Amino acid sequence: MKKILLSGLLLLSLTTYAQQPKSKLMAYEGKAQGTYYIIKYLSADTTNIQHSIDSIFNVIDESLSLYLPGSAINRFNNSGEIEMDEHMKIVVEKALFANRATKGLFDITVEPLVYLWGFGVHKPTFKGIPPKDSINYALAHTGSRYLKITGNKLVTTKKNVRIDCNGIAQGYTVDVLGRYLGQLGIENYLVDVGGELCAKGYNVQHKTWSIGIERPSPGDTTYEPIQGLVRLPDKGIATSGNYRRFFDQGKTRFAHTINPQTGIALHNNIISVTVIAADCFTADAFDNPLILMGVKKGIQFVEQHPEYGLAAMYIYKDGDGLIKEAFSNNFKQYMEE
Structure with a gap:
């Protein structure tokens, strides 16, 4: 009797499964x-x-x-105050959190500096490295300490402070x-x-979703990358680098990531940093600060702050010009060999 009952249940289960779209x-x-x-x-x-x-x-x-003239962020930049919508409030609050966590290396008030270096919506009147006095003026109007949130209202406590949320x-x-x-x-x-x-769940092969990342070839000096794969088990991933938006002056490459503490565009030996976190929002909030920190300090930051749930991979040039990679201890678990 038990065998008949079990067979019936199995048949019902198979029939139900077959009927599922x-x-x-x-x-x-x-x-x-x-x-x-x-x-x-x-x-x-x-x-x-x-x-x-x-x-x-x-x-x-x-x-x-x-880029949208009537957007909430542009209205704020023109007036210095705004009643934030849900999206703007969430992003600004996350930005202020990242600012505190990185001791000021992430700062959405860099808009004047982004403009000066030629990476903003409107091109500046000159090209190349901005004059020092212009950088100093922009720095005087940079700092999340000049932003104040009361309820849903965002105001600046200093005139001409403007925000740029493109980094998050x-x-x-x-x-x-x-x-x-x-x-x-x-x-x-x-x-x-x-x-x-x-990413969440599985792909059509019922495997964790995988994405391609560029990795240096052994002994590479020109950065002709090979393709690597990273598995994303319900995670987010973001990359910051000097290969998307940049300009070269002399032998130095200046990238679009601006250090809000010095006012200078990124020009270190790092090609890129890839960050994995619980969500893409968090990964995106930390990729720019980590590239500004540099390889050693960046990896130390990731490993000394497990509460942020970050994993990071750097691609960089060493002192001999060889392109190498470095990882936080928890990054390799996501890589396919």
Whole structure:
């Protein structure tokens, strides 16, 4: 009797499984926030969600885009105060947290410095290294200590302080898109906005989602990278480097990451730093400060602050010009050999 009952239950289970709709790989890609996006997920529901994806980008742009004249961030920069919407408040509060955590190496009030170095929305009137007096003037108006939040209201306590959230907003957008997919009941997805990513669950091969990263070839001096793979088990990842936006003056390359304490654009020996965290928002908040810290201090920071849940990989040039890589102790667990 037991065998008959078990056989019946097994048959019912197999029949139920066979009747379940099969998940399909869905993919959307396009342009947004000045870059590309790719969204992949597994779902039995093949309803087109392109309109919703576009709406999410549009709403965040209306809040945080420096390229949109009427955005909330531009209204704040023009007036010095604003009643923040939900997106702006979350991003600004996270930025202030990262500012405290990195002792000022992450600072959204770098907008005047970003403009001076030619990496802002509007190009400056000159090219190359800005004059020292211009840098000093911008530095005098840089510092998160000049920002004050009361309820939903953000104000500056010093005139001409302006903010730029581009160093963190993209990671936030990635997580917002991921949460939207979760609200649809989607448990397996990968979201990529301009190289900042978050992943959850499994891909179509029922393996943890993997992404490609560039790694140096042995003995490389020109940085002709080979492809490596990183597994993302319900994590976010962000990369900062000197290969996206930069200019060369003499033998020095100046990248778009600005040190808010010195006012100088990044020009060290680091090619890139890749950061893995519990979410892309956090990874994006720490990648710029870690590249400014340098390899040794950056890895020390990651390992001395486990409360932030960070893992980091650096690609850099050593004293002989060889391109090498260095990892925090917990990064290699995500790499495929």
